[in-house]
Amino acid sequence: MQTVIPIGKSEHVPTALRPLIVALAEVGAELARTIQRGPLGGALGQEVGTNLGGDGQKALDIMADAAFAARLKLASVRWYASEEQDEVIELDPAGRYALAIDPLDGSSNIDVNVSIGTIFSVFEAKDGADESVLRPATEQIAGGYIIYGPQTMLVVTFGDGTQEYLLDPDSREWLLINPAVRVPDTSREFAINASNYRHWPQPIRAYIDDCIAGEEGPRAQNFNMRWVASLVAETHRILTRGGVFLYPGDAREGYAMGRLRMVYECAPIAFVMEQAGGGATDGHDRIMGKTAETLHARTPFVFGSPEKVARVAAYFDLPEQEVSALFGARGLFRV
Missing domain, CATH: 3.30.540.10 (Fructose-1,6-Bisphosphatase, subunit A, domain 1)
Structure with a gap:
């Protein structure tokens, strides 16, 4: 100790x-x-x-x-x-x-x-x-x-x-x-509620597809999925052993901006994560660069090991045909 x-x-x-x-x-x-x-x-x-x-x-x-x-x-x-x-x-x-x-x-x-x-x-x-x-x-x-x-x-x-x-x-x-917690750089875990797959935007689907494809897919490695439905529990696991958490906005009514609140959930977790060497975005833009307009305003949220957070953001920059294609077409994201 x-x-x-x-x-x-x-x-x-x-x-x-x-x-x-x-x-x-x-x-x-x-x-x-x-x-x-x-x-x-x-x-x-x-x-x-x-x-x-x-x-x-x-x-x-x-x-x-x-x-x-x-x-x-x-x-x-x-x-x-x-x-x-x-x-x-x-x-x-x-x-x-x-x-x-x-x-x-x-x-x-x-x-x-x-x-x-x-x-x-x-x-x-x-x-x-x-x-x-x-x-x-x-x-x-x-x-x-x-x-x-x-x-x-x-x-x-x-x-x-x-x-x-x-x-x-x-x-x-x-x-x-x-006194100096650090997010591990490497982990083969991601956390997301997969039951909402059909509602996600295409870049998120593509990212998860590539993880699930395992060794045969463009990532060329197997991943494990986690989902606790407790933001604090997810955060603590990622701080301890790395990985990435995703709660995107989706197509369901009332979920366009996800369900997590910017002011008292995402902003403090992003602060903790960045100070531990991790990353935190709304999928593409840094959470720490945002300002909520109302107390209970929501935002999509992606955080974790910096390379994994950056990779998610890169999927949002791909042409539509790339994120809509089968995983084998996304050679940019191999390994």
Whole structure:
């Protein structure tokens, strides 16, 4: 194990941001305990409503949102932008920061004991609520996630590399275990929901076709497909062993821009990924170069090992006949 340093004393966490990060970590530890109790803690996966984006809200979604809002009010957070809130709300008029958050990502997996998480993004607050969070992703001063799985971990960046902290189940302290996470360059894994194949744009179909073709195809190697339906779980796997994640826009009604939200899902994950040496795009353009127009705006999302992300983008640049052709015609992408 690497040097174990409590998060509240870590020199890798900027001093000014330490109270906010510690607050996130404290709520994360409380949620981890609740999640570990499962049904003993109540009907956490019970449907209790629908958020503005049209997604069903589970009991744990609402519990997590309330817990983060209450604690962050005491950590100099002025503006709080949550997936579970219709609009940005003010917590502390004197607060220095604006925080965007998906309090409980992957909540459809609550009842099946699959890893779920929390995703967050931090900006310096401005006077206006919307202007504090609807801004270029490059203006983030922190971004990261907490994953609640066999191990509870906090992964965060402040723009100078990506760090990883582990919640010690004995001491209940968050300990630094990796101050410089790096995305592996090589992996033969891709993550996508293949049931939507018929709805995807042609470049995405072509990319996946070439992966599935295996050793006999233009990639000349076999690939494995993964799909957890939890953005945090997918991200953590890719940070650990490489690969690529794809959630494209598609032809279904309401899916033209995919289903993932720019402000509190894609922007912080892109920040983490780039700071770990990976890449993140909307299929062709860099996520960190984008600005959301509304709090719950969606974007297609591709991230992972940089060569794989760049390869996906290259498929969007091919002539239509190339991406519509059988995989054997795409000699440009051999190996």
